[in-house]
Amino acid sequence: MLKVDGLVKYYRKTLAVDGISFTVNDGEIVGLVGPNGAGKTTVLRCVTGIVQMTQGRIEVDGVDLEINEEAVKRLIAFVPEVPSPYEMLTVYEHLRFIAMAYKTLGNFDERAYELMQRFDLYDRRNDFVLSLSKGMKQKLAIACAFVHDARAILLDEPLIGIDPKGAKELKNMILDTKQRKGSVLISTHMLDTAEHLCDRIIIIQKGTIIAEGTLEELHQSAKMGRDASLEDVFLSLTEESKVIEATSVS
Amino acid sequence: MKPLLYLEYRQTINSIKNTLRSPKRLIPALFVAAFAFAWIMQTVLLLANAPRPGQFGWKTLGATVHIESLVHSGAFLLLSFGTAVFIFQAFSTGSLIFSIPHIDFLFPTPISRRSVLLMKLLRDYVKYTLWIAGAAIFIGAPVMQTLGGSLYPYGLVSIAALVAYLLFVINVTHTLNIIFTFSFERFKQLGIAIKILLILAIASSVVVGTWHFASTGSADFSLRDAADSPVIKTVFAPADWCSSLILSPVTALNAQKIRFDKLLLLWVLAFVSFMALLSRKENIYEPSLGVSVKVARMKQAMRSGDATALRVQTLQEKGARRAKLLFFPQFGQGATALLWKNLLVRYRMSWGQLLLIAFLPPALVIAIQRLVVWEELLQNLPFILVYMAFLLSITVQPQVRAELKHANILKAMPISAWNVVFVQVMSGTIYLALGTAAFAGSMWLFVPATRTSLLLACTIGSIFLGFACISATVIPALLYPDTRDQAQNVFCNLLGVSLVAVALVPTVVLGVILGILLRFSAIVVVIPVCVINAILGFAGIGVSGAIFRRFDPSGD
Numbered sequence: 001m002l003k004v005d006g007l008v009k010y011y012r013k014t015l016a017v018d019g020i021s022f023t024v025n026d027g028e029i030v031g032l033v034g035p036n037g038a039g040k041t042t043v044l045r046c047v048t049g050i051v052q053m054t055q056g057r058i059e060v061d062g063v064d065l066e067i068n069e070e071a072v073k074r075l076i077a078f079v080p081e082v083p084s085p086y087e088m089l090t091v092y093e094h095l096r097f098i099a100m101a102y103k104t105l106g107n108f109d110e111r112a113y114e115l116m117q118r119f120d121l122y123d124r125r126n127d128f129v130l131s132l133s134k135g136m137k138q139k140l141a142i143a144c145a146f147v148h149d150a151r152a153i154l155l156d157e158p159l160i161g162i163d164p165k166g167a168k169e170l171k172n173m174i175l176d177t178k179q180r181k182g183s184v185l186i187s188t189h190m191l192d193t194a195e196h197l198c199d200r201i202i203i204i205q206k207g208t209i210i211a212e213g214t215l216e217e218l219h220q221s222a223k224m225g226r227d228a229s230l231e232d233v234f235l236s237l238t239e240e241s242k243v244i245e246a247t248s249v250s
Numbered sequence: 251m252k253p254l255l256y257l258e259y260r261q262t263i264n265s266i267k268n269t270l271r272s273p274k275r276l277i278p279a280l281f282v283a284a285f286a287f288a289w290i291m292q293t294v295l296l297l298a299n300a301p302r303p304g305q306f307g308w309k310t311l312g313a314t315v316h317i318e319s320l321v322h323s324g325a326f327l328l329l330s331f332g333t334a335v336f337i338f339q340a341f342s343t344g345s346l347i348f349s350i351p352h353i354d355f356l357f358p359t360p361i362s363r364r365s366v367l368l369m370k371l372l373r374d375y376v377k378y379t380l381w382i383a384g385a386a387i388f389i390g391a392p393v394m395q396t397l398g399g400s401l402y403p404y405g406l407v408s409i410a411a412l413v414a415y416l417l418f419v420i421n422v423t424h425t426l427n428i429i430f431t432f433s434f435e436r437f438k439q440l441g442i443a444i445k446i447l448l449i450l451a452i453a454s455s456v457v458v459g460t461w462h463f464a465s466t467g468s469a470d471f472s473l474r475d476a477a478d479s480p481v482i483k484t485v486f487a488p489a490d491w492c493s494s495l496i497l498s499p500v501t502a503l504n505a506q507k508i509r510f511d512k513l514l515l516l517w518v519l520a521f522v523s524f525m526a527l528l529s530r531k532e533n534i535y536e537p538s539l540g541v542s543v544k545v546a547r548m549k550q551a552m553r554s555g556d557a558t559a560l561r562v563q564t565l566q567e568k569g570a571r572r573a574k575l576l577f578f579p580q581f582g583q584g585a586t587a588l589l590w591k592n593l594l595v596r597y598r599m600s601w602g603q604l605l606l607i608a609f610l611p612p613a614l615v616i617a618i619q620r621l622v623v624w625e626e627l628l629q630n631l632p633f634i635l636v637y638m639a640f641l642l643s644i645t646v647q648p649q650v651r652a653e654l655k656h657a658n659i660l661k662a663m664p665i666s667a668w669n670v671v672f673v674q675v676m677s678g679t680i681y682l683a684l685g686t687a688a689f690a691g692s693m694w695l696f697v698p699a700t701r702t703s704l705l706l707a708c709t710i711g712s713i714f715l716g717f718a719c720i721s722a723t724v725i726p727a728l729l730y731p732d733t734r735d736q737a738q739n740v741f742c743n744l745l746g747v748s749l750v751a752v753a754l755v756p757t758v759v760l761g762v763i764l765g766i767l768l769r770f771s772a773i774v775v776v777i778p779v780c781v782i783n784a785i786l787g788f789a790g791i792g793v794s795g796a797i798f799r800r801f802d803p804s805g806d
Contacts, residue, residue: 012434048358052432052533073360080358084350088261088268097260100253101359128264144355 001026002047002152002183007056009042009207016042018207019056024152024183029174031194032187033230034204035238040187041081043204044154047185048078060152060183074102077150081157081187083141087130091121091140094129095147102148115143118169134161142170152183159190171197195230203237211237253361254369278736289388317397318500320470323477325493327455330486333419334448340427341441344541345420346370346534353542357535367534371524375417382412394499404498407508411495414516415488421523428530431537451485491516562599585669588660592677596649611685611692619697628699632708635686639712640754642685643719646678647746650727657731657803668795671728675721675791682716707772714783715757721790722749728797753790756782 002024009017017039024030032040045051047058049069058065058072065072085094092112099108116122119139129137138161145153153174159167174184174197188194194201201218203211211221215233219226222236269275339345348356348370356366386409391401430441459476463469477483483490491512494501498508551562578594580587615631622628653660653674660670690709693700723746730742757779764775 012431049533049535050353050357051536051539070360070362073358076358078358080354083354085355086257086261086351088264089257090264093260093264097253097257098355098359100256101356101361103360128268141354 001059001061002185003057003059004043004047005057005059007043007046007058008054009039009046009051010054016207017046017053020204020207020209021056022202022209022212024185026181026183027178028200029178029184029186029198031198031201032185032204033189033191033194033201033234037206038204039207040204041156042207044078044156044185044187047154048076049073074148075151077145077148077153079141079145079153079155079158082134082160083137085129085132085137085140085144087128089129090126091116091129091132092125094140095143098144098147104148108147111147115146118173119143119166135163135166138162139166142166142173146173149180150177150182152185153177155184155186155188157188157190158186159188159193191230191234201230203234205238251365251369253359254365257356258369258373275736278740316470318497319474321500322493322497323474325496326477326486326490327473327482329415329489329493330455330482331452333486333489334452336419336423337426337448338445340423341430341445343427344431344537344539345423345427346538346541347545348535348538348542350542350546353535353539363534364528368528371421371527374420375413378416378420379409379413382416383409386412390499397500399499401499404501404508407498407510407513408496411492411498411513411516414513414520415492417520418488418516418523421520421527425523425527425530427537428527428532428534432532447485451482454481455479488516488519585665585673588663588665588670588673589677592653592673593680596677596681608688611689612696615689615692615696625699628697629702629704631693631697631700632690632702632705635689635708635712636715636757638689639682639686639716640719640750642682643678643716643723643750644746646682646720647723647727647742648733649678650674650724651731651733651742654727654731654801655733657801661801661803666795667799667801668791671724671791671794671798674724675717675787675794678720679713679717682720683713686712686716702772704772707776711757711776711779711783714780714787715754718753718757718783718786718790719750721787721794722746722753724794725749725790725797728794728801731801753783753786756786 004023005021007017007020008015020039020043022030032043034040042051046053046056047065049065049072060072060075063071063075086097089097095112095115096105096108099105099112104111113122116125119142121136121139121143124132124136129140132140138158142155142158142162145155155174158170162170174186177184186194186198195215200212200214202209203218211218211233213221215230216226218230218233218237219228222228222233224233224236228236269279336345346367352366386401386405390405390408394401394405426444430437434441455476458479459472462475463472466472491509494509495513495516501508578590578597581590618631619628663670665673686709690705693705726742726745726749729745730738732738760779760782761775764770764778765772
């Protein structure tokens, strides 16, 4: 279970995340959606320990990030947006390096074989990463996230630039993680993917949560009918939030 | 540490394999290696044949003592100013730079930040040591040979001192940057105090030096006085120790004692600052994010040799959003509109260069007019325009290659290939003509001796010559468009310079035959020169047009 409580993040004087709290339960897939600059990537970077939160508490399976960062990182896997893998490693070496970093070399070869097969990387296993296309690099990044058995998987726009087969495999792996009672947090702009894949959606804007819940609950928040898509709900809620903000300012 | 060592090892081995497997990487690498080997061998021979300190004594001891003192002052000021810049930047920009793959794949792993930092620092330290040692061997050995001394063994002291000082400054910069990223508000007063101290130290030195120069007019002694200012001497004491140790081979030559205690102190400072940096508990990843992305983009642009990409990067960093300065009205349709776009973009991207075009010519011409006393030489000054046309035409090539990155847009336009190339050549020629006219105008204004028909002939002739040369440089740009490929960059430059040299031949031949041998007037000579260059220019455009017609935009 991933628990974020009262997360605040300042970059020097700029407020990027303003007191966000949410939980991703075991066996749950949660979508983090919001317009550009809403603070989605900052939330993911705080959870993965890449940036230091200014205030708040982050826990994965009850382990506090501030107290035992390395243990928390061992429980997490992260797929960055538009990843840049190490170009001078081969595909196999890249996966091996990640396995070494997470100290999961035990059954690495079988795991690597399975992942490379699933993401069409097996034939390219001895090729340098620099020779891969953008889509293949994205697949490699996703494969890296599944090298170790993470309890929480964080994906930042994972479906950008990936082919339909890769996208299908990724969705299957996310569903596998859900079945294994892992927690999945997906930050995305692809609202229909979030609508079909996620159990719950969190909509953030300017560093705060403006709505949270299942699609039905979001329909209620936006005062829209059940036929409304997540896109309609999202646009309605984010516009409404802008109007409220403008009114309070004036 | 094991995964990090694995990463370093595999990347190094794979880089070597990648170079060996690809001829286009291997050939430039062999060239560089052969050059370095030749230089090192030369240096070794210099070292072997050089007299040992004290072997012959020094014939003009007074002269070297003076040089030593001057170099010491210069090196001290350079180190102090450099250190101040480094430390100043630590307050605003990140100083720890990681690669993007590190950010994406290493930072989220459970490898401890301290291990990542340690590995990064060790890697950097090795890199800096090699740079300094390389510079000492490549520059120091010939200098010492000239002075009749040897770089060995006291050159090692210089290297050790400079490495220790650099490590100390870098460690302090990183530490300050980490502290002020996370405790910006808490230590605000301390930050201001440090900045004031640095400014005071530098200002005191500048004031003392300037005052001394104003009152005595002696540059040597002003430099020494600037370096001897007690404030800068105190604030940058380690820089002072380092600068005196850098000159150890010369110090030994002058039979003076080398201060090994200062060397020890520098290494103590380097070690203590290293431990202080490693002991920081803050998240070192955060301050490195922004600067690492920025540096990665800059490196990519530099590696590709793309001046336009570099300029775009700089504008992005400055947060440029809207066009500034003069309004540039739109004109034309089709190819003419493309010419307008090219002129506008060049103006916006390089208005610094345009300012240079405006101010450099009068400044240069005034300097020449003051320094050159021979009237005959001044009369022939307009010939410099021909040389300028040759030089400026070479600078057009990178701009054409940058433009080819948008070849898919250009090719999709309803403009003929010939016209597209013609526009590229013309936009370069228009700027070259502006530069030539500015130079010619400056000559006419400030050097009365140039007010002859030669000036007019050279101005017109240079513009036509520039047109021919630019047209020649476009051909290799189209043949080797990929700026990311080093081999293509080398071939493109070589072929470009060669073709420009070829384009220059008819002008030189006609000039010599008609102007010198047959003694025709300058105006008469320039007419066939313009005609031949126009023919050459259009011929080049014809060839380039044919290449562009078959150009594959997906190739780059």
